[in-house]
Structures are given as C-alpha cells and as structure tokens.
Amino acid sequence: MAGFRHRLVRAAAWVVGAFTLAGCALIEIDGSMTTFDPAGPNARRLDDLFWMVFWIATAVFVLVMLGLAFILLVFRDRGQKEVREPKQLHGNAKLEVLWTVIPALILAAIAVPTVSAVFDLTGCDDDAMRVEVTGHQWWFEYHYPDYGFDTANVLVMPVDEEVCLEMTSEDVLHNFWVPAIHGKRYLVPGQITLLRFEADRTGTFQGHCAEFCGLSHSLMRAQVDVMSRADFEAWAAAQQVPTLVPGEGTLAYEGFEIYRNRCIQCHAMRFDQDDLSISIERSAFNGPDLTHFASRAVFAGAILPEGTESREDALKRWLADPPYVKPGSFMPNLALSAQEIDALIAFLGGTE
Amino acid sequence: MSDLAHDAAIADHPEHESTGVSNVKLGMWVFLSSEFLFFGALITNYLLYSNRSGFEGRYPADVYDIPFTSVSSFVLLMSSLTMVLAHNALSRGDQNGVRTWLFATAALGSVFLGGQVFEFTEFVTIYGATPATNPAWSAFYLLTGFHGLHVAIGVIMLLTLWGISRRRGDLSDKQGLNLEMVGLYWHFVDIIWIVIFTVVYLISVPPV
Amino acid sequence: MSAEHQEHPTPAQYWKIAAFLAVITAIEVAMYYIDQELELGVLNAGILVALSTMKFLIVVGWFMHLKFEKPLLSRFFTAGFLLACGCYLVVLSALGVVAVRGG
Amino acid sequence: MTATAQRPTTTVFRRPRSHTGFWSWITTVDHKRIGIMYGYAAFSFFVIGGIEALLLRIQLAQANSEFLTAGAYNALFTMHGTTMVFLFIMPASAAFMNYLLPLMIGARDVAFPRLNALSWWIFFFGGIFLYSTFFFGTSLAPIGPGGVTGNLAMGGGPGSFNFIASSPDGGWFGYQPNAGPLYSPGTAMDYWALGIQILGLASLVSAVNFIVTVFNMRAKGMRLLRMPVFVWMTTVVAFLLLFSLPIIAVALFMVTFDRQFGSVFFASTAGGDPILWQHLFWLFGHPEVYILILPAMGIVSEVLPVFSRKPLFGYSAVVFAGAAIAFLGFGVWAHHMFASGITPVAQAAFGLATMTIAIPTGIKIFNWMGTMWGGRLTLNTPMLFAIGFLAMFTIGGLSGVTHAVVPSDWQQTDTYYIVAHFHYVLFGGAVFGIFAGLYYWFPKLTGRLLNEKLGKTHFWLMFIGFNLTFAPMHWLGMQGMVRRTWKYPPEFGLGPWNLAVTIGSFVIALSILVFMINWYRSKRRGVASGMDPWDARTVEWMIPSPPPEHNFTDPPVVTRLDHFWHLKYDEDEEGRPVRRAEADALLERLEHEGNNPSSPIHLPNPSYWPILMSVGIPTAFWGIIYHTNTWGKALIVIGAVVILTSLIGWSIEPLEEPHGDDHRDDGSEHDFAEVGSGEESGDGVEDV
Ligand code: HEA
Numbered sequence A: 001m002a003g004f005r006h007r008l009v010r011a012a013a014w015v016v017g018a019f020t021l022a023g024c025a026l027i028e029i030d031g032s033m034t035t036f037d038p039a040g041p042n043a044r045r046l047d048d049l050f051w052m053v054f055w056i057a058t059a060v061f062v063l064v065m066l067g068l069a070f071i072l073l074v075f076r077d078r079g080q081k082e083v084r085e086p087k088q089l090h091g092n093a094k095l096e097v098l099w100t101v102i103p104a105l106i107l108a109a110i111a112v113p114t115v116s117a118v119f120d121l122t123g124c125d126d127d128a129m130r131v132e133v134t135g136h137q138w139w140f141e142y143h144y145p146d147y148g149f150d151t152a153n154v155l156v157m158p159v160d161e162e163v164c165l166e167m168t169s170e171d172v173l174h175n176f177w178v179p180a181i182h183g184k185r186y187l188v189p190g191q192i193t194l195l196r197f198e199a200d201r202t203g204t205f206q207g208h209c210a211e212f213c214g215l216s217h218s219l220m221r222a223q224v225d226v227m228s229r230a231d232f233e234a235w236a237a238a239q240q241v242p243t244l245v246p247g248e249g250t251l252a253y254e255g256f257e258i259y260r261n262r263c264i265q266c267h268a269m270r271f272d273q274d275d276l277s278i279s280i281e282r283s284a285f286n287g288p289d290l291t292h293f294a295s296r297a298v299f300a301g302a303i304l305p306e307g308t309e310s311r312e313d314a315l316k317r318w319l320a321d322p323p324y325v326k327p328g329s330f331m332p333n334l335a336l337s338a339q340e341i342d343a344l345i346a347f348l349g350g351t352e
Numbered sequence B: 001m002s003d004l005a006h007d008a009a010i011a012d013h014p015e016h017e018s019t020g021v022s023n024v025k026l027g028m029w030v031f032l033s034s035e036f037l038f039f040g041a042l043i044t045n046y047l048l049y050s051n052r053s054g055f056e057g058r059y060p061a062d063v064y065d066i067p068f069t070s071v072s073s074f075v076l077l078m079s080s081l082t083m084v085l086a087h088n089a090l091s092r093g094d095q096n097g098v099r100t101w102l103f104a105t106a107a108l109g110s111v112f113l114g115g116q117v118f119e120f121t122e123f124v125t126i127y128g129a130t131p132a133t134n135p136a137w138s139a140f141y142l143l144t145g146f147h148g149l150h151v152a153i154g155v156i157m158l159l160t161l162w163g164i165s166r167r168r169g170d171l172s173d174k175q176g177l178n179l180e181m182v183g184l185y186w187h188f189v190d191i192i193w194i195v196i197f198t199v200v201y202l203i204s205v206p207p208v
Numbered sequence C: 001m002s003a004e005h006q007e008h009p010t011p012a013q014y015w016k017i018a019a020f021l022a023v024i025t026a027i028e029v030a031m032y033y034i035d036q037e038l039e040l041g042v043l044n045a046g047i048l049v050a051l052s053t054m055k056f057l058i059v060v061g062w063f064m065h066l067k068f069e070k071p072l073l074s075r076f077f078t079a080g081f082l083l084a085c086g087c088y089l090v091v092l093s094a095l096g097v098v099a100v101r102g103g
Numbered sequence D: 001m002t003a004t005a006q007r008p009t010t011t012v013f014r015r016p017r018s019h020t021g022f023w024s025w026i027t028t029v030d031h032k033r034i035g036i037m038y039g040y041a042a043f044s045f046f047v048i049g050g051i052e053a054l055l056l057r058i059q060l061a062q063a064n065s066e067f068l069t070a071g072a073y074n075a076l077f078t079m080h081g082t083t084m085v086f087l088f089i090m091p092a093s094a095a096f097m098n099y100l101l102p103l104m105i106g107a108r109d110v111a112f113p114r115l116n117a118l119s120w121w122i123f124f125f126g127g128i129f130l131y132s133t134f135f136f137g138t139s140l141a142p143i144g145p146g147g148v149t150g151n152l153a154m155g156g157g158p159g160s161f162n163f164i165a166s167s168p169d170g171g172w173f174g175y176q177p178n179a180g181p182l183y184s185p186g187t188a189m190d191y192w193a194l195g196i197q198i199l200g201l202a203s204l205v206s207a208v209n210f211i212v213t214v215f216n217m218r219a220k221g222m223r224l225l226r227m228p229v230f231v232w233m234t235t236v237v238a239f240l241l242l243f244s245l246p247i248i249a250v251a252l253f254m255v256t257f258d259r260q261f262g263s264v265f266f267a268s269t270a271g272g273d274p275i276l277w278q279h280l281f282w283l284f285g286h287p288e289v290y291i292l293i294l295p296a297m298g299i300v301s302e303v304l305p306v307f308s309r310k311p312l313f314g315y316s317a318v319v320f321a322g323a324a325i326a327f328l329g330f331g332v333w334a335h336h337m338f339a340s341g342i343t344p345v346a347q348a349a350f351g352l353a354t355m356t357i358a359i360p361t362g363i364k365i366f367n368w369m370g371t372m373w374g375g376r377l378t379l380n381t382p383m384l385f386a387i388g389f390l391a392m393f394t395i396g397g398l399s400g401v402t403h404a405v406v407p408s409d410w411q412q413t414d415t416y417y418i419v420a421h422f423h424y425v426l427f428g429g430a431v432f433g434i435f436a437g438l439y440y441w442f443p444k445l446t447g448r449l450l451n452e453k454l455g456k457t458h459f460w461l462m463f464i465g466f467n468l469t470f471a472p473m474h475w476l477g478m479q480g481m482v483r484r485t486w487k488y489p490p491e492f493g494l495g496p497w498n499l500a501v502t503i504g505s506f507v508i509a510l511s512i513l514v515f516m517i518n519w520y521r522s523k524r525r526g527v528a529s530g531m532d533p534w535d536a537r538t539v540e541w542m543i544p545s546p547p548p549e550h551n552f553t554d555p556p557v558v559t560r561l562d563h564f565w566h567l568k569y570d571e572d573e574e575g576r577p578v579r580r581a582e583a584d585a586l587l588e589r590l591e592h593e594g595n596n597p598s599s600p601i602h603l604p605n606p607s608y609w610p611i612l613m614s615v616g617i618p619t620a621f622w623g624i625i626y627h628t629n630t631w632g633k634a635l636i637v638i639g640a641v642v643i644l645t646s647l648i649g650w651s652i653e654p655l656e657e658p659h660g661d662d663h664r665d666d667g668s669e670h671d672f673a674e675v676g677s678g679e680e681s682g683d684g685v686e687d688v
C-alpha cells in the first residue's frame, strides 16, 4: 500500500502545480480582449452562461477522472500472486439506463437557459439607435443614418442604451467581435445581420475581426468608444460639420493638393466648400472617409499607432508603404516623398 | 438485422454469414443510396436560387420549353422499359432480345442527350443564358449537366455490353450480372430525372 | 437473377406498367398547363409531387425489382433517400429565412 | 508463400504474378499490404502536417513575430488542417480498417479486392496532387470591389509572398467568397478543391467496399452482433462516408466551377449566397469529425477489454451508441454557424441537437470505465494510450458541450478556445486512439513487440506535451485570441501562454521521434511476440503473426462474441475465467495449420489496372486547372484516355491465368447469382 500513498502524493503535487500555474496566468494577463470582464448586459449574460456550463462540465470531468483514478489505483495488476481472475461481467441494464438518463437531465438543465438567452439576445429593439457597419478588407466602416456621416475603425456609442448594428460586408465574410460588449456576428456580403450593442460603462474597448478574411485578417481590428449621451451628441455634431480647406501656402495645403490629386480616388471627404467635397458614391473605390480622420485614435484597421508609437511615426510608416504594414492592402505604395508625407500628415492633422 | 443475416446464411450460403445478395448487387444498391445525397444537393441549389428574387437577367423557369422537355422526359422514361425488357430477355436466355433491347435503350438514351444538348444551345444562343448569368442558371446547368453526364456514362456502358454480346454471341454470367447492374444504374438515372422534370421544370416558377 | 423469391413480371406486364407511367407523365404535363390557367399554386405542386412520387415508386419497385428483393436493399435505399430529403429540407428552410435578414 | 506455383504464361492480358518485391506492392490486391501502405503514407503526412504546425507555433511563440509572412502563415494553417484531417487521420483509420476488417470477421479479403487497391492508389495520388500545389500552385493578392487589386510589399517583408505562401490559403473549410475566384486568385485553391475531390472519391469507393464486406463476407456464425466493436465502428464510418461525401463533392464542384468556368454560385456580387457553402460544407463537415473519431473509439473498445481481462462492458450499448452518434451527427452541422446570422429558432434547435450527442458518447465513456472496473489492468503502452484517449477526449467533448450553449459560443467561436476543443478531440481522441492501435496490433503486423520502455517514454512525453500545447489554448481563446491570426499585438498580453504552447508542441514532436525510433528498432530487433502476445479475445489473433497471405487456412466457425477467448477459457461457477487445459495445444495447432494449408487456397490475382486508373484522375484534374491553355486540354484528354483504357482492361482482365495451376484466382466459375454459392474458391470474393 506504500506505493498507493506514494502515488496519491504525486497526484496531489501535480494538481497543486497546475493550479499555481493557472493562478499566475490570471495575474499575468491584462486581457484588453478578455471575455471575462463584460461591460454590458449582453456580454454579462454570455459570461454567466459560460461559467454555468463551465462549472457543470468541470464537475462532470472531475467525477469521470475520480472514477478513472480509483479504477487505476485499485484494479491495476501489480503482479501480486494472490489476485484472482476478474469476474466476466457483460453489462448491466440498470447502469445503462442510469448513465443515459443522468446526462440527459444535466443537458436539459443546460438547455433551458441556453434557449431563452438565444431568443433574448438576437435581433434589436425597434427604437434602438441604428449604426450601419460595413466590413472591408481589412477595416470596419460605420455609418450613422440618423446623423448622416461615415467614420471608420472607431465605433462611438452612447452608454446605457441599446445601439443596433446593422451589418453587411462589401467583399468577403468578416466577423465583428468586441468581447466586452457582445459576442460575435458575421458580416455577410449581400445580407444584413443584426447585433444588439449595449454598454453600461464608459471607456474604450478593443475588438477584432474574428472570421478569416484573407491576407490581413490578423490586422483587422476595431475600437469602441463608449461615452455619455451628452458627449456622444457633441461628438456626432462635430462629425457632421465638414472639415476646413487649409489656408493656401501652408504645408497643410500642399497635403490637401496631394489629397485632391491622388487620395481622392479612394477616400471620400466633406469640405466646407461643397464643390470640393466628394462622397463615397463618387469615389471609384471605397477607402475610409477621411473627413474627421484626426478625431480617430487609431487608423489602418485600428492597428496603428502601435503600442507607444506616436501618431506621426505611425502615419509616416503607413504612408511610406501601406502593403508592408498591411499585407494585401488595397492602398498601394504611392511612392510618396518624405516632404509629401509630411504635407499629408499636416493636412490630416487638421481634420479634427 | 443479425437474424436476417443469419437466415440468409442458412438459406443460401454454407460458408458465410451473408445477406444472400451478390456482392456486386449489394454494392450497387449501396452506391445508389449515396447518389441521392449527390443529386439532392444539386436540386437544393437549384431550388434555393430559382426562388431568390432580384437576379440579373432571366430565370430558367422563364424560358423552359415544356413541350420539348416533356417529349425528352418521355423518351428517357421509355428507355427504362427497354432496359428492363433487355434484362428480362436475358433471364429467359433470349440473347437476340438482349441485344435488340440493349441497343434500343442506348439509342433512347442518346436521343435524350441530344435533346439536352439542343436545349442548352437554345438557352445559350437565344436567351444568352450561361452559368455566369446568375446563380439560378449556374445551378440549372450544374444539375442538368451532372444528370446528363450520368446518362452519358450509362449509354457507354450499354454500348459496351451490346458490343460484347455482338462479339461473343451471348453474355456470360458475369456479363449478365453486369447487365443487371447497368440496368439498376440506368433506372436510377431515370428516377432522378422523374424528380428533376417535376420539381425543376413543371413546378418551379420564377420569384415575383 | 439473384435471390428473387416472387415471380418476375412478364414482358406484357412491363409494357402495361410503362403505359401507365406514360399516362401519369401526360397528366403531369397537363397539370402544368391547367395551372397556367387556374393558378392552383400549392395544390398544383402537391398533385405534381404526388404523381411523380407514384412514378418514382413504380420504377423502383418493378423496373428495379426492389419489390422482389431482400428487404435489406430497400432499407439502404430508403435510408439514403430519407436522409437526403431531411437534411436538404432543413438547409432550404434555414437559408430561406437568412436571405431576408439575419438574426 | 505456399499459394504460389509455376504456371504457363498466356494472353496479352496476363495478370501480374510477382508476390515479392516492388511490383508485388504496385499490383497487390491484398488487403493487408494495402493497409500497410495506407499506414506509412498517413504517418508521413502526419509528420509533414506536424512540421507545418511547428512552423505555425514558432511564428506565434511571441507577439508581433515576423518569422513567417502573412501569406505563408495562412497557407500553413490551411495545409496543416487539410493534411491532418484528409491525409493523416482518414488514411490512418483506413489503414486499420483495411488490415483488420477481413481478419476480424474471418474473411480471406474484402469483397472487392481490386476496388480496394483502387481506393488506395486514388488516395495516394490525391495526396500527391494536393501537395503538388507547393510547386505549381500560385496565390495572388485579392481583387476587391471595382476590380481594384490588393498590393503586396515589394522586396520581401511581411507583406510579400514566397514558396510556402503560394499554396492554398483559404482555411481548411475554404469559406466563400474568400476562397473564390476574386479573393483568392491563382491556382492554389483549385489544387485544394480538386485535391479534396480526389481524396473523397477514394473514401467513397472504400466505403462501398467495406459495407459489402461486412454484410457478405463474415465467417460462419459471425453474426452482426458478434462482430468486434472495431468492425462495427468501421461499418458506421463507412455509412457516414457514403452519405456525407456526395455533399462535399457537390460543394467542391460548385467552387471549381466558380473558379474555373465562370459560374456564380458564391459570387455575392451576382447574388450568390456565401452561407450556402457553409451549410453544404458542414453538412459534410460534422459527420466528418465523427468519421475521424469513431475508428479510434473502435480501437479503444478492442484494447481496453484485453488488458482488463474482462469482456467489453455493455457491448450492444457501445455499438448502438456508435450508430446513434453517427445518426445524430447529420443533424447538428449548423453549430459551426452560430454566429452567421441564422435565425434564433435554427440556433436553438441546432444547439439542442448538438447537446444530445453528449448522451451516446457518454454511454461509451461510462461503458469503457465499466469494462476496466473490477478487471486486472495491465498498464502497458497500448493500455496507457487507450486510457489517455478516455481522459483527453472527455475534456474535448465537454468543451464541445460548452460550444453547444449557443450564446457562449458567440464568444468562443473563431477563437483559440475552438482550436483547443478540436485538438483535444482530434489529437487527444483520434491520435491517442491510433497510437493505442499501433502498439496493440504491431505484433500482428510484424510478429514482434514494440519496446515497452521507449513506448512508455513516448506516451508520457506526448501526454505532457499535448496538454502543455492545447490546454492553454482554452485560456488564450477566452482572453480574446482569434483563430488564424498570423500576428497578435503585445498589449493583448497573450505572449507567455503562446510560448508555453510552442514549447509543448516541440515536446510532442520529440515524443513522435521516440516513437519513430521505437518502430524502426522493433521491426528489426523487437522481442518475438508469438501468435497471441496479449491473450487476446478476437479472431484476428487465431492466425500466425504476421498473417499468411490467405489469412485463414480454414475460416473460424464463430460461436459467440470474443470467440477466440472462449476457445481458450472456461468460466467457473463464480464467472471467473479458467484457462482450458488444451488451450496451448490449440494455439500451436492454429499456428501450424495457419502457415501450412493442407489444400491450396484461392486468392484474387494482383492487377495493374487500379494504379493505372488512379494515375489518370490527377492527370485529368491538373488539366482542369490549366484548361485554358492547350497543354491543359491535352492533360484532360490524356487523363480521360488512361482512365477509359484501364476501365476496359479492368473489365476484360481474365479472372485467372488460363490453365494456371496457381490457385490465386477468385474462381471464374463462380455463379454470381448466389454469393460464393457453395464452392470454396474465393469465398465470395468477387474480382471487381
Ligand atoms: C474528432 C472530432 C470531433 C469530435 C468527436 C467533436 C465532438 C463534439 N463537438 Fe466538435 N469540432 C471538431 C471536431 C470534433 N468535435 C472540429 C474539428 C471543430 C472545428 C472545425 C473548425 O471550425 O475548424 C469542432 C467544432 C465544434 C463546434 C463549433 C464551434 C465553433 O466553431 O463555434 C461545436 C459547437 O457546438 C462543437 C461541438 C461538439 C460537441 C457537442 C461534440 C460532442 O460529440 C462531444 C461529446 C462528448 C462528451 C460530452 C464527453 C463525454 C461524455 C460524458 C462524460 C457524459 C456526460 C457529459 C455531459 C452530461 C455533458 N464542435
């Protein structure tokens, strides 16, 4: 029986080790994409469901493993002389019924909250504010029908009220995911899918395109700014006004010229002089609307600026060679000179 | 099922537990049962897309030539008759009958294929409808095309058998079994067309 | 050939069966034109499906001799058929809804 | 081999006669040799797929790594998934089925030996075809709306393409329209679609073959409910293949037509529906995952009883649970699409359907534990792997149930939590099961035992490495690490655990190396195993190891489940086995008779046609990819001609050498009306 105790000790050691490891992990990970820190009722509902099923599954697993461990410790053949041949049991109808019914019951218990949550959490309330989300390779576009402007990469929404995302894609499948606010939903070309967004805490939340959508799927991220209703209205108002054409002769104006000759092919922009404005429809190919570019914390699919990088450096890198930063990028390398880049940065810097 | 296999073994096989159905025949039926899922998928595509509204250009159902297709369907249906007559002749040892009916079946099959070729060319030339026109047409061509392919393969097998019986004057047991198998295959292709003719041609109406 | 316990139909019977099939086909085509006039819609579809099912069963049962074969064969055959119907109907209904608007 | 003798050579269509050497392998129709070839091919692809995985892991070892380009990464995970599923697990299972099915039901061979060879060669050339993409395939930057093309970085860098990157990169389920003509231009995805098409054809042929074999070729008394569970699972899998492959075949044809012939099934611009692809793929794809696991479950059901010295607990329950899993498996596919916007009704229905599968699977798990309960457990390597399967698969299964809780799957889907789930079921399940089988039947294959020390080292290394690799993925997924991501930023804080995963994957690699060494050494210098090293229960152990070409000198007449065991053991009044006095004499007799048949035995002849025909298929498919230019068209024609000629050759090939006193034919005098109809020759093996 010494061997038996020995084995127990070893097993215990393993378990402790595993748990400490897991513990470290919990501390170590800051988790800006974690699903365990919900910031809204929907995400919280999902979180609760997960832990419910997680603990049930864990219980089942532990029971099975205990059974297995017992069997291995007790019935293992250690070459003892005295052990006799085992009874040749062929089965037991009662047991069969038992381990058919019990799992069935457990599953039924899981099924009830599952189904109710499915129906509660799909679709939107009709009076919810609509935001039209369009997926592109590799960035998200947001259109605010009630206010009539477009923005990109950063989704801005008011706190404590439901916002209904009406989503579609312009090219391939994408999958819009902001773990803190709700689960995922595909963006399907030619179809509309709905996602009910609601946050009960202001702040900035990270998101990511979760469906494989080609070369730069890994670089298709999203950011959500949740703010008070008042701040949101202010922001929306600011977004509605067209941006100023910089004064002649300034560096910014050179940048404006470059925009008009080159960038305009893909990037729409609304100016205070209407005749200059071009809208998405008029642009040959649809890149992000740059009207209020400077008001967005991140750009290029919400991947830039990286870490502590300054916005300038990030823009420099990007404008110098987009496909290098983002493989397959539909924005080509325009072979811009250093001062052309500076001019553009100056111009874009002014688009508050 | 175990008893079934057992009876069979007692009944007509001293050496094996077995269904009492020859391997080839059993295999053929098993294979045919999977063909249902093949054509099922093709028909599903067609039903899905022929009921989606808002496609470019015409829908197949707009341009079907029902009288023409009815005739070719009738032809294929009758080829099943000739096929079964060939098989029947074989079991009566009437080798000439076998040869005649085999040829008749192959001929009818070819007529059906000709009809399909004609139909396709008509659609392409008159209505400019190609697989690229819209998903409904893609589905139409894939479905009817694969059915046509099955018919073509059947015709080849029929002619091969016919050729063999011409050369050897009669069909060996093995060839005989092959004839039965080709028969099963042929009838199956026919019943698939029975479904296609009804579901795709007669029922389907373009979405409004 | 193999393990058929009942009697084969005779050629005469085969001709009769074929004639019957031909008649059904004729009725089907007729239904098509009747529907053009009367707009029967679902009813028409129902009738047509019923008729073609009849044809289907006759060909399988007599021409393919399934009626005279060991039940095992029909079991396989129907298994494939039913599975196909079941799965694809679900696919169709699922897609029919999605197209309108996703949840 | 006793069954060989000299005979006059005749006719143009002589059948090949060599029984040793290269040609004998090329032309063999012996299910055992075909099984062995399947096995080696599958394992080679495992190594390739594994090395692809290791490359993925090196890239992901730390944040923002640039070891691989984006294109290369996408290509590698696509090829890794495709290889492991279609070129490793499936053929590995096929290897066991081919080798064991006839032996376990007491048959001379499968019902259609030549078709069997055909399946194998089609698979083999299918694999070659798929991998030829590395040399011939191209994949280019996507073509966006308005015909604008994406751009690749000039002169290297993460944005550029390279050797690896020019192979399929649409993911193993090639979602549309991303894998379509616009967004994956170039030929790589065509290689993928057509390659899987070929592999599917191979499996379909074997499926028919195995079903007929099981229903018609069982030795006398081997009723359906006396068959070993592995045979049952083979049958179930054969039906799953039979009914699910046609679906993927159609779906792949649609893709090929979209990409090659301008149809618009999935072109969203023309109104094509990308979700249709998902339905068709998963309608195949979910049955597929049970195709991958059920053989392993069969293997485990053979190994556990032997090393518990008890019969399988609840035999019929285990069998019917297997069938139930397969049946339910056709009704749950949309659980891969919970986030795709299908209606709440559909989501709920498929969620519930998915959960129900836990019930039959549980029945299996519990019956296996019941088998071990009160037994006398020998914890040698095969047993360890079987127990490892039990534990690891349960984890994977339970995480599967957490996906079935639809709303929580909205968070999990497309993250590493899913990657964790399916590696626990695929690696912890299927792969552990396969290794259990390898250690268990190696003596049958070679007459030698694999080395236990190395075996145990292999097991523990693999067990630890496996958990180190895949357990953290659960955590990573819930921390927001999405799948198929080539890079992740440091601020997500995923680095440390990804490093652990990478280390784990190399530990697995090491364990596989140990196994390879063990195999290599034991094949030559392993301890002789004798005929019945494990005191086994099933009839494949009633013949010498390695088995003679004709398997059974006279097929067993089976009296009950575990026939062989009951020949060796009686039960005392307490129901405990007592070895019969004559048991050892019996074994000796069986061994002697097995090797020296009194009367010559009829076996199907080898044939050239299967391999020839299967060369034609990839040839034609290469042609399809390049059909726009003349030599493409030429290839199609050549392929078609090769296939047709071999078809004709096949059908008029003489069933035996005329006047040959070599009895290796299947009895052309066979009356096909009744199976085998009495006379011994060929035992119903039809030379088709
Ligand atoms: C061997 C292959 C295999 C097997 C056996 C399974 C088994 C199961 N799988 Fe898995 N699955 C895959 C391979 C497999 N899966 C793959 C490859 C994918 C990803 C494809 C891709 O996206 O690339 C996937 C993805 C996948 C998804 C989609 C996730 C997503 O993409 O969002 C889901 C969702 O429901 C799922 C569920 C299940 C369930 C419920 C089972 C069940 O069969 C499990 C049943 C077993 C148990 C439950 C454990 C034992 C039972 C007991 C101990 C009884 C008591 C238990 C209870 C009462 C709960 N799987």
Ligand code: HEA
Binding pocket: D046, D047, D048, D049, D050, D051, D053, D054, D056, D057, D077, D078, D080, D081, D082, D084, D085, D089, D171, D172, D173, D419, D423, D426, D427, D430, D431, D469, D482, D483, D484, D485, D486, D505, D508, D509, D510, D512, D513
């Ligand atoms: C049975 C199937 C199977 C198996 C066995 C494996 C085995 C492994 N898998 Fe795989 N995996 C899949 C099926 C499988 N996988 C599927 C279907 C996908 C989805 C693909 C997709 O998303 O499209 C996937 C995806 C997948 C991913 C996610 C990629 C992504 O989403 O970005 C990762 C990442 O870590 C991964 C890792 C591994 C590792 C480390 C192993 C290891 O266990 C491998 C161990 C084997 C070896 C290491 C080779 C043998 C060892 C040697 C030859 C030793 C000598 C050689 C050297 C040391 C170089 N797999």
Ligand code: CUA
Binding pocket: A135, A138, A173, A174, A175, A209, A210, A211, A212, A213, A214, A217, A218, A220
């Ligand atoms: Cu968009 Cu991934």
Ligand SMILES: [Cu+2]
Binding pocket: D285, D286, D289, D332, D333, D335, D336
């Ligand atoms: Cu699944």
